[in-house]
Amino acid sequence: MLFKSTVSALALTALAAGTAAARDNIQIAGSSTVLPYAAIVAEAFGENFDFPTPVVESGGSGAGRKKLCEGVGENTIDIANSSSRIKQSDIDLCASNGVTEIMEVRIGYDGIVFASDINGPAYAFSPADWHAALAAQVAKDGALADNTNKVWSDVRADLPGEEILAFVPGTKHGTREVFDEKVIIAGCEENGTFELHMAANGGDKKAAEKACMALRTDGVSIDIDGDYTETLARVDANKNGIGVFGLSFYQNNTDKLQVATMGGVEPSVESIASGEYPVSRPLFFYVKNAHLDVIPGMQEYIEFFVSDEIAGPDGPLAAYGLVSDPELAKTQEMVANRVPMGVLN
Amino acid sequence: MTDLTSSGAVPAPRKGSLLTQDERTKRRNAKEARFRMMGLIAVTIGVLSLVGLLTSILASGLSSFQQTYVELEVYLDPAKLDKKGERNLDDIAKVTTFGYAPLIDAAMTAAMERAGVSSDLNAKAAGELISKEAPASLRDYVLANPDRIGETVSFDLLAAGRIDGFFKGRVTMASAELDRNVSPEQLQLAQQLKEAGILTTKFNWAFFTAPDASDTRPEAAGLGVAIIGSAYMMLIVLVLSLPLGVAASIYLEEFAPKNRWTDLIEVNISNLAAVPSIVFGILGLAIFINMVGLPQSAPVVGGLVLTLMTLPTIIIATRAALKSVPPSIRDAALGVGASKMQAIFHHVLPLAMPGILTGAIIGLAQALGETAPLLLIGMVAFVREYPAGPPEGFFDPAAALPVQVYNWTQRGDPAFVERASGAIIVLLVFLVIMNIAAILLRKRFERRW
Numbered sequence: 001m002l003f004k005s006t007v008s009a010l011a012l013t014a015l016a017a018g019t020a021a022a023r024d025n026i027q028i029a030g031s032s033t034v035l036p037y038a039a040i041v042a043e044a045f046g047e048n049f050d051f052p053t054p055v056v057e058s059g060g061s062g063a064g065r066k067k068l069c070e071g072v073g074e075n076t077i078d079i080a081n082s083s084s085r086i087k088q089s090d091i092d093l094c095a096s097n098g099v100t101e102i103m104e105v106r107i108g109y110d111g112i113v114f115a116s117d118i119n120g121p122a123y124a125f126s127p128a129d130w131h132a133a134l135a136a137q138v139a140k141d142g143a144l145a146d147n148t149n150k151v152w153s154d155v156r157a158d159l160p161g162e163e164i165l166a167f168v169p170g171t172k173h174g175t176r177e178v179f180d181e182k183v184i185i186a187g188c189e190e191n192g193t194f195e196l197h198m199a200a201n202g203g204d205k206k207a208a209e210k211a212c213m214a215l216r217t218d219g220v221s222i223d224i225d226g227d228y229t230e231t232l233a234r235v236d237a238n239k240n241g242i243g244v245f246g247l248s249f250y251q252n253n254t255d256k257l258q259v260a261t262m263g264g265v266e267p268s269v270e271s272i273a274s275g276e277y278p279v280s281r282p283l284f285f286y287v288k289n290a291h292l293d294v295i296p297g298m299q300e301y302i303e304f305f306v307s308d309e310i311a312g313p314d315g316p317l318a319a320y321g322l323v324s325d326p327e328l329a330k331t332q333e334m335v336a337n338r339v340p341m342g343v344l345n
Numbered sequence: 346m347t348d349l350t351s352s353g354a355v356p357a358p359r360k361g362s363l364l365t366q367d368e369r370t371k372r373r374n375a376k377e378a379r380f381r382m383m384g385l386i387a388v389t390i391g392v393l394s395l396v397g398l399l400t401s402i403l404a405s406g407l408s409s410f411q412q413t414y415v416e417l418e419v420y421l422d423p424a425k426l427d428k429k430g431e432r433n434l435d436d437i438a439k440v441t442t443f444g445y446a447p448l449i450d451a452a453m454t455a456a457m458e459r460a461g462v463s464s465d466l467n468a469k470a471a472g473e474l475i476s477k478e479a480p481a482s483l484r485d486y487v488l489a490n491p492d493r494i495g496e497t498v499s500f501d502l503l504a505a506g507r508i509d510g511f512f513k514g515r516v517t518m519a520s521a522e523l524d525r526n527v528s529p530e531q532l533q534l535a536q537q538l539k540e541a542g543i544l545t546t547k548f549n550w551a552f553f554t555a556p557d558a559s560d561t562r563p564e565a566a567g568l569g570v571a572i573i574g575s576a577y578m579m580l581i582v583l584v585l586s587l588p589l590g591v592a593a594s595i596y597l598e599e600f601a602p603k604n605r606w607t608d609l610i611e612v613n614i615s616n617l618a619a620v621p622s623i624v625f626g627i628l629g630l631a632i633f634i635n636m637v638g639l640p641q642s643a644p645v646v647g648g649l650v651l652t653l654m655t656l657p658t659i660i661i662a663t664r665a666a667l668k669s670v671p672p673s674i675r676d677a678a679l680g681v682g683a684s685k686m687q688a689i690f691h692h693v694l695p696l697a698m699p700g701i702l703t704g705a706i707i708g709l710a711q712a713l714g715e716t717a718p719l720l721l722i723g724m725v726a727f728v729r730e731y732p733a734g735p736p737e738g739f740f741d742p743a744a745a746l747p748v749q750v751y752n753w754t755q756r757g758d759p760a761f762v763e764r765a766s767g768a769i770i771v772l773l774v775f776l777v778i779m780n781i782a783a784i785l786l787r788k789r790f791e792r793r794w
Contacts, residue, residue, distance in 0.1 A: 039559040047481040048441045053729035055742040227755045252757040255520035
């Protein structure tokens with residue numbers, strides 16, 4: 001009872017102290033992958049404009065979009081960073097809370113790379129290798145069998161004879177979705193396991209994909225729920241381990257990691273921009289249009305973010321590892337006209 | 346009877362010298378020696394792990410208190426900074442930080458020539474020795490002193506993170522070979538500049554005053570905003586929890602009737618002290634941000650949440666302090682005609698004060714190091730603007746010391762590892778100061794009966 005009355009007393013004091021002061025800084029939340037880019041832009045924005053530096057929070061793409069959809073008003077965020085596209089459920093939530101106009105801004109592409117300790121052997125992978133190494137069930141003599149591959153050379157004879165140990169992003173990461181789709185499922189289709197799963201599931205494509213994505217649970221594939229720094233620490237401790245990283249993280253740690261090729265292509269800003277390197281994804285941020293004329297500097301910030309000198313191929317974002325969007329001019333035009341996103345396709 | 350005596354329950358009277366120990370005494374002594382040994386081992390393990398922890402933090406963090414600077418004579422080229430030549434601030438402000446980078450490259454080349462340092466690097470690669478923060482400091486200077494355009498001004502600019510790391514042993518020629526952010530040639534140039542005295546290592550005051558910086562410039566990242574944020578939160582915690590906690594304890598200890606209700610409250614307070622701190626964060630998010638509508642990332646919300654967390658600690662400490670004042674003091678006061686309130690405020694409370702203050706300081710120290718509840722109320726943010734002075738500043742976004750540590754450990758650039766350890770050292774120093782203050786207070790003012 002005492003506690004309760006204390007809480008309400010505190011709340012009242014806080015209320016009385018006044019929340020009326022208008023917010024003059026932009027508030028951004030969302031993906032930890034987009035965070036470093038958003039921080040770079042926020043910093044440059046604060047230096048070059050008369051507006052305060054925006055506040056950028058991380059917390060994950062899904063959490064950021066949910067926060068964006070909490071409603072309209074100064075105590076809700078203005079922009080949500082996201083490493084995956086917005087979902088219909090988010091749009092519905094937004095609509096039910098009165099957030100009707102959302103602008104989708106694609107800032108560029110992010111490559112996902114596979115890297116191992118710098119002193120270990122070099123790897124040349126294909127998605128099929130990763131599926132064969134990590135999936136719970138693989139094709140053996142034309143039938144599904146439990147995966148018993150121990151070393152990479154079991155998977156394909158010309159890979160090094162190192163023990164298989166992979167550090168993959170945990171399921172709460174946006175990166176995991178891309179890893180599942182572009183590596184595991186693609187590899188599953190490549191090495192023929194997909195057809196076996198299709199047959200086993202009576203032609204149900206969704207169920208077959210799900211079966212493809214089931215990874216081994218015998219300690220060969222380890223989910224990392226933390227950040228890339230944790231993956232790096234794990235690779236450091238297990239010299240035969242291979243970690244999944246973002247391109248920009250790898251580029252900041254090239255003295256400790258060596259990168260594996262995927263499908264014969266080495267990941268780089270160029271090979272991802274051209275589409276040769278297969279494992280990449282677009283990065284977005286979502287803007288609450290209703291706040292555009294309320295929060296000072298918001299329109300300027302968004303235009304600054306997608307301007308050529310920031311997001312272009314020679315800008316600071318590209319230097320940090322973002323693959324710049326070839327259709328940036330279109331995005332710039334859309335942002336200038338404040339075009340809200342249409343129906344999800 | 347014979348069974349009893351033969352089983353040895355009653356020891357036979359001692360015969361022989363006291364100086365020679367019998368079997369039984371030897372066994373007892375050995376037991377004691379073993380117990381002492383175990384205790385000693387336990388203490389040693391504790392001390393060793395503390396020493397290990399401190400050494401690892403100090404080894405990786407002490408270097409963050411030193412920073413490499415480059416002294417450059419920069420020509421503030423009017424052709425680049427003020428094309429119209431009218432010294433109109435609005436026109437000058439139109440030149441962004443990108444427009445200042447060439448000035449620094451040119452100044453670098455000039456400095457190399459003057460110092461007689463030659464290098465195969467082109468002007469841009471040589472300019473990369475300077476932090477990306479430098480154009481911003483240049484621009485700030487020009488906007489503050491537009492009349493200096495056209496002159497040559499001497500600046501102390503930050504060296505890039507990798508160059509700084511080279512002088513701290515984090516970056517080596519071998520690692521630079523593999524590093525795409527720095528080349529061995531750049532390191533050689535840095536070495537030559539150091540010998541020429543252009544590059545110097547100084548105490549890093551900016552680490553305590555500068556705000557956070559983005560991943561591309563770890564050398565510029567500082568704790569300024571985090572220290573202010575933590576200070577604001579502690580102020581709020583102190584102002585709210587001390588009076589509330591002391592008032593609640595005095596009432597419960599001295600006035601409240603002993604019945605079921607007060608028993609229930611007592612049990613609840615003890616329970617609250619054991620509630621995991623993240624629960625207070627969830628509570629804060631639900632009540633202060635979602636219901637009351639207080640701003641995110643603001644010290645006021647952090648302070649309120651930490652107040653809730655600290656209250657039980659303060660109440661328990663205060664009640665213990667009040668209890669330890671002997672009843673004879675109260676009785677004597679009441680006996681000479683004081684009212685109950687006078688007895689408490691004139692006699693009991695002053696005597697209990699050292700205990701109360703110690704409890705408050707320990708509660709504050711706990712709140713200062715708390716991270717979990719702050720994660721939920723948006724304090725894990727990239728904040729570069731200093732909050733305003735109190736009280737408006739309580740509502741401005743800010744960071745906090747422990748959260749800044751958490752934040753930096755997640756960054757991609759290895760230079761942030763050093764910064765995070767440095768921040769831990771700063772946090773530890775604050776905690777040690779608070780705990781020493783608590784011990785001193787207790788030592789100096791405590792009275793025993």
